[in-house]
Every structure is written in structure tokens, then in C-alpha cells.
Amino acid sequence: MTRYLFGRSIQNLVLLWLVSIIGFAVLHLAPGGPLAQFALSPGMSQADLARIAEQMGLNRPLPVQYWEWLSRLLVGDWGHSYRDTQPVLVVIGSHLWSTLELMISSTLLAILLGTWIGVLGAVRRYSFFDSLATVGAMVALSIPTFWFGLVTIYLFSVKLGWLPAGSMFTIGNGSLLDYLHHLIAPCLVLGLVTVATWSRYMRSSMLDVINQDFIRTARAKGAPERTVLVHHAVRNALLPMITLAGLQLPMLLSGALVTETVFTWPGMGRLFLDSLDYRDYPVVMGVLMFSAVLVLVGNVIADLLYAVCDPRIRLD
Amino acid sequence: MTYLVHDPEIELQASEATRRGEGALARFLRHRLAITGLGIIVVLVLGSAIGPYLIPFDDLYIDIRHRFAPPFESAHLFGTDPLGRDHLARLMMAGRISMTIGFASMVISTLIGTVIGAVAGYHGKAIGAGLMRFVDAMLCFPSIFLLLTLAAFIQPSIVTITVIIAATSWMEVARIVEAQIRSLRERDFAIAAEMLGASDGYIIFHELLPNAVAPIVVAATLTVARAILMESYISFLGYGVQPPVASWGNMLNNAQQYLASAPWLAIFPGLMITAAVTSFNFLGDGLRDALDPRLDH
Numbered sequence: 001m002t003r004y005l006f007g008r009s010i011q012n013l014v015l016l017w018l019v020s021i022i023g024f025a026v027l028h029l030a031p032g033g034p035l036a037q038f039a040l041s042p043g044m045s046q047a048d049l050a051r052i053a054e055q056m057g058l059n060r061p062l063p064v065q066y067w068e069w070l071s072r073l074l075v076g077d078w079g080h081s082y083r084d085t086q087p088v089l090v091v092i093g094s095h096l097w098s099t100l101e102l103m104i105s106s107t108l109l110a111i112l113l114g115t116w117i118g119v120l121g122a123v124r125r126y127s128f129f130d131s132l133a134t135v136g137a138m139v140a141l142s143i144p145t146f147w148f149g150l151v152t153i154y155l156f157s158v159k160l161g162w163l164p165a166g167s168m169f170t171i172g173n174g175s176l177l178d179y180l181h182h183l184i185a186p187c188l189v190l191g192l193v194t195v196a197t198w199s200r201y202m203r204s205s206m207l208d209v210i211n212q213d214f215i216r217t218a219r220a221k222g223a224p225e226r227t228v229l230v231h232h233a234v235r236n237a238l239l240p241m242i243t244l245a246g247l248q249l250p251m252l253l254s255g256a257l258v259t260e261t262v263f264t265w266p267g268m269g270r271l272f273l274d275s276l277d278y279r280d281y282p283v284v285m286g287v288l289m290f291s292a293v294l295v296l297v298g299n300v301i302a303d304l305l306y307a308v309c310d311p312r313i314r315l316d
Numbered sequence: 317m318t319y320l321v322h323d324p325e326i327e328l329q330a331s332e333a334t335r336r337g338e339g340a341l342a343r344f345l346r347h348r349l350a351i352t353g354l355g356i357i358v359v360l361v362l363g364s365a366i367g368p369y370l371i372p373f374d375d376l377y378i379d380i381r382h383r384f385a386p387p388f389e390s391a392h393l394f395g396t397d398p399l400g401r402d403h404l405a406r407l408m409m410a411g412r413i414s415m416t417i418g419f420a421s422m423v424i425s426t427l428i429g430t431v432i433g434a435v436a437g438y439h440g441k442a443i444g445a446g447l448m449r450f451v452d453a454m455l456c457f458p459s460i461f462l463l464l465t466l467a468a469f470i471q472p473s474i475v476t477i478t479v480i481i482a483a484t485s486w487m488e489v490a491r492i493v494e495a496q497i498r499s500l501r502e503r504d505f506a507i508a509a510e511m512l513g514a515s516d517g518y519i520i521f522h523e524l525l526p527n528a529v530a531p532i533v534v535a536a537t538l539t540v541a542r543a544i545l546m547e548s549y550i551s552f553l554g555y556g557v558q559p560p561v562a563s564w565g566n567m568l569n570n571a572q573q574y575l576a577s578a579p580w581l582a583i584f585p586g587l588m589i590t591a592a593v594t595s596f597n598f599l600g601d602g603l604r605d606a607l608d609p610r611l612d613h
Contacts, residue, residue, distance in 0.1 A: 009581035018453035026465055111547060138601070142541065144548050144565075147586035150572055154583075158576045182601070253458035258549060269327065271459065273553065276468040290458040 008303075012296045015244040015288070020073075023288040024066050024233070027281055031104065033081055034058065035277040056082075069285070078289075079282035082165075083275070088286035097265035098168065102259065103252050105187040107245065110194035117195070118202025119234055121211060133199060140196035145255050147261035149189045156185060186263040190255050201244050211212040239310045246302025249295045345542070350602020353595035360592055362409030373402035375409040376560055386468040387580045395580045398570070407584055410562035417478050417563070417593065418544035424482035426536045429489025434520050436490070437497030451487045459484055460549055469554035470513060477556050481546050489535045496528035530607035534600055541596035548589045564589045 053059040078088035121130040159166040218228045257269030275283040382486035387395035394403040436447035466480040550556035551565025564585045571582035
């Protein structure tokens with residue numbers, strides 16, 4: 001286990017280093033940096049621009065800038081936002097939880113609803129329900145998330161008036177109930193993708209399990225079909241899904257970004273877009289790195305959890 | 317010494333291959349969803365290619381007196397937008413842009429992915445491992461984050477949007493090709509070609525890649541779906557195709573503020589995107605079932 005963790009950490013550090021180079025190169029080689037916005041203000045001379053570049057350290061060669069940024073990053077200083085000079089980690093930290101709440105709630109929805117759809121599809125393979133779920137999942141994965149958000153707002157906020165059209169709280173009301181009321185729509189929208197994916201994988205995982213010997217044994221013992229399915233089959237079919245949850249993280253983050261924009265949800269996605277508009281290099285770079293770390297750590301945790309839950313798996 | 321051509325096993329394999337070839341078409345035709353998808357794609361392509369010539373409205377003609385005309389009530393079949401432009405004409409012209417971007421970035425990303433995957437799979441060792449780690453690193457980013465970073469800093473045009481979508485979606489093809497080439501290059505025919513003194517390039521492009529066409533075609537079809545979806549995301553967020561040129565994504569850009577008064581502005585472009593993306597996904601699924609019968613989905 002320790003050897004496994006050590007090996008994985010080394011691998012992931014190399015990956016993160018590559019990620020940082022890609023991110024840094026993309027950001028700094030693209031035209032129109034943070035100086036572009038100053039260049040537009042009246043009365044700004046070339047000398048002023050050069051001085052700002054000097055102060056921000058943007059006039060030095062790229063490798064030097066990269067090295068500077070990386071060596072600070074390694075000791076935990078991710079830089080300061082150009083916008084309000086707050087430390088990047090503080091800015092990310094203040095937006096992180098809203099995004100995580102969105103991701104966790106829609107994952108829970110996937111676990112509840114997706115498991116049920118997948119199990120039922122596997123048990124009644126090729127039935128009408130199964131075909132409907134298959135086609136439905138394919139369509140669900142093809143619908144643009146933001147458009148589904150717009151349709152949800154149109155139906156439930158404009159037409160029916162059941163749900164608020166955006167943001168996290170009603171102004172002047174900070175109760176838990178109010179928050180949950182605001183969470184329903186974005187959670188459903190992000191959940192469309194997670195439920196669709198989860199139900200497909202659950203179906204095939206369930207089909208793998210259902211034909212195994214221990215299921216036949218359970219039936220031969222005379223256990224009722226319900227017990228066989230719920231206690232023997234589903235429990236085992238859920239195990240490989242832990243890995244899926246890890247692998248889905250990049251997609252979930254992408255989906256969260258788009259959902260947050262439609263529902264004006266104050267999370268990392270909105271922070272990222274605002275920072276892009278402001279050419280806030282340190283925050284953009286920070287969010288890119290942070291999401292890569294989140295993805296890699298999520299995958300390691302998923303692997304560890306899998307090994308803990310399934311004693312047949314040995315990590316070395 | 318017998319010549320390999322007379323080896324009965326080879327002949328058996330060859331006849332199996334022809335049978336498999338016939339079977340592939342039959343299997344594809346049996347896949348009703350894939351056929352439906354293909355039909356919808358043909359309708360969408362023809363509709364945006366020929367359609368604009370068949371309706372009496374220009375997609376850029378501003379008619380302030382007839383703004384926000386609701387659909388199905390006047391000559392403007394799908395209604396008009398906040399500037400009185402015909403919505404159907406705009407949907408058709410947008411279809412040209414969105415589908416062109418989808419196809420073009422599929423071609424580019426399939427080329428990039430195939431070359432990188434082939435080189436990595438053929439060389440293995442340091443070069444291959446290095447290239448595949450690069451692929452892994454690219455996959456660590458949530459795709460839309462990387463795409464938006466590129467889009468925000470580059471002057472948006474149809475060409476640049478196509479290129480950056482391709483630049484962030486070749487990794488899947490690269491992985492598939494790498495795995496295929498790595499296993500194919502150990503096979504007898506590849507070793508034979510190497511022993512005959514064929515160059516690396518010849519072996520990769522004439523011997524190995526033709527055998528990996530099926531999975532590449534499937535991946536390419538799914539890439540079109542992904543590219544159309546990605547274009548709509550970045551255009552919706554305002555970093556993609558810029559007005560007055562319409563794409564299905566940027567038609568939705570301002571739709572949110574008119575959701576209460578003119579919902580058709582939001583509904584039709586989204587339906588187009590969903591129809592196109594679903595169709596390409598179904599088509600890819602059908603092609604996979606037809607070309608690779610070993611997999612049971």
C-alpha cells in the first residue's frame with residue numbers, strides 16, 4: 001500500500017508538472033495579456049505600460065517567469081489576484097465549496113437514481129424500460145448542459161414559478177430551506193449528465209455480476225429474488241462504480257462551470273470566467289492547477305477506496 | 317518452402333474477412349438508431365446547405381417593425397429575433413457554421429491524434445511513454461477550462477475556434493490509435509515488412525494504420541458530436557463565433573434574457589444542437605457495433 005501510494009504520488013507529480021507547463025504556455029503565449037486592458041485607458045503612454053510590465057514582472061523571459069511562479073507554488077504561495085490582490089488560494093477557497101456542493105448533490109442524485117435505472121435495466125435486459133433508458137441516456141449526454149439549464153428555468157421558474165431562476169440565496173434570507181430551494185434546479189441540470197453516465201455503467205456492471213456463480217448459489221439456497229438482487233448483486237456491482245466516480249471528475253467540473261454560469265451560482269466556474277475576462281493570470285493558472293490536483297487526488301482516493309471496499313484488489 | 321498465400325489458414329481468414337465485411341453493412345443497417353441518426357444528419361446538412369436559398373428571408377436582414385414575432389404565426393415560420401431577423405434563416409446559416417466547425421475540427425483532431433498515437437505506439441519506450449504522459453496531462457484538465465483559456469486569449473474566428481477545439485480533443489483518438497498500433501506492430505505481417513527493409517513511415521502508414529481504420533472511424537464520428545457540443549459551449553459563453561455570424565451556440569448567448577418574453581429564441585437552437593449531437597452519437601454507436609462485432613454493448 002505504501003509503495004503503491006509512493007509510486008502514484010511520483011507519477012502524479014510528474015503529470016502535474018506537465019500540466020503546469022501546458023497551462024503556463026497556453027496562458028502566456030496567447031496574445032493580449034493583462035496589459036491589454038491598461039493600454040486602452042486614455043493618457044497611458046508606452047513608458048507607463050513598460051513600467052507596469054516591469055512591476056508585474058511580465059517583461060522578463062518566459063522561462064524565468066515560469067521558474068519564479070513554480071518555486072513559489074512549491075512553498076504554497078500561489079500568487080495574488082491581479083483584481084483584488086487577495087492570495088489565489090484564498091480566492092479559490094472562497095469559491096470552492098459552492099462548486100463542491102453542486103458536484104456532491106448531483107453525484108448523490110446519480111447514485112440514487114442512476115443505480116436504480118441501471119439495476120432495473122440490467123434485470124429486465126432488452127425490455128421496453130431498458131431500451132428507453134439506453135436511448136434516454138444517449139440523448140441526455142448529447143443535450144448541451146447550458147441549454148437544459150435554460151429550459152429548466154423556462155419551465156420551472158418562468159412558467160410554473162416553482163423554483164428560483166438563479167443564485168444561491170434570496171437576498172435577506174439565508175435559511176437552509178432557502179438554500180436547498182435554490183439548489184434544486186442546478187443540481188437537476190448537472191445531474192442529467194451524471195445520472196445518464198452512472199446508469200449506463202451501473203447497467204453493465206450489474207450484467208457482469210448477475211451471471212456469476214455466487215448469484216446462482218444465492219438463488220439455489222432459495223433466497224428470495226429481491227434479497228439476491230439487493231444484498232448480493234447490487235452490493236457487488238456498486239464496487240467498480242467507485243472508480244467511475246473518480247474518472248468522472250473532469251467531466252463533472254466542466255459541467256459545474258457551465259451550470260454555474262446559467263444559474264449565477266457563485267462557484268469556481270464563475271470565478272474562472274470572471275478571471276479570464278480580467279486577464280487575471282494568477283487566478284486562472286491557480287484554478288487550472290487546482291482542478292488538475294482535484295482530478296488526480298480524486299482518482300487516487302477512488303483507487304484506495306476501491307481497495308478498502310473490495311479485499312480482492314491489492315494495490316502494489 | 318510453401319508460400320504463405322497457399323496457407324489454408326490465411327485463406328480461411330480472408331474469406332472470414334469478406335464475410336465480416338458483408339456483415340458490417342448488414343449489422344449497420346439493422347441498427348435502427350444509427351440509421352435514424354444518419355437520416356437526421358442528412359436532413360440537417362441539406363437544410364443548412366440548400367435551405368437558405370429556399371426561404372424568402374435573409375439571415376442578416378434587420379426588420380425592426382417585426383421584431384419578436386412568435387413562431388408558426390406569420391411568414392416567419394420560426395419567428396424573429398430581437399432585431400427582427402428571420403429565426404429560421406439564422407438557424408440554417410448557423411447550422412452551416414456549427415457543422416462546418418464540427419467536421420473540420422474532427423478532421424484536424426483525428427489527424428493529430430492518429431499521428432501522435434501512431435508514433436507513440438510504434439516507438440514505445442521513451443518517445444512513446446513521453447507522448448502518452450503528455451496525453452494524460454492534457455486529460456487532467458476539465459476540457460472546457462482549457463478550451464475557454466485558449467478561446468479567451470485568441471482572436472475568435474471560425475478558423476481559430478475550429479483549431480482550438482481540435483487542439484483540445486485529439487487525446488481520445490491518440491489513445492485508441494496508440495493501443496492499436498502497439499498490438500499490431502508485434503504481428504507477423506508487421507515484422508515481415510520490417511525484415512524486408514521497409515521504412516518506419518511505410519510500415520506505419522501502409523501496413524499498420526489501414527488495420528486500425530475501424531476504431532478511428534468510430535472515434536472520429538463521436539468527435540464530431542463532441543466538437544459541435546464544444547463549439548456551442550464556448551459560443552454560448554461569448555468566447556466563440558462572434559455575431560453577426562450566427563452559430564447554434566451564439567444564438568443562445570442572449571436568449572437567457574428573453575426567456576420570459578421570447579422562449580423560442582432559446583428553444584430552437586438548442587433543439588438543433590441536441591438533434592445534431594445525438595445523431596452523431598447514435599451513428600458512432602451503430603458504426604462501432606457494425607465494425608467491431610467483438611464488443612457487445
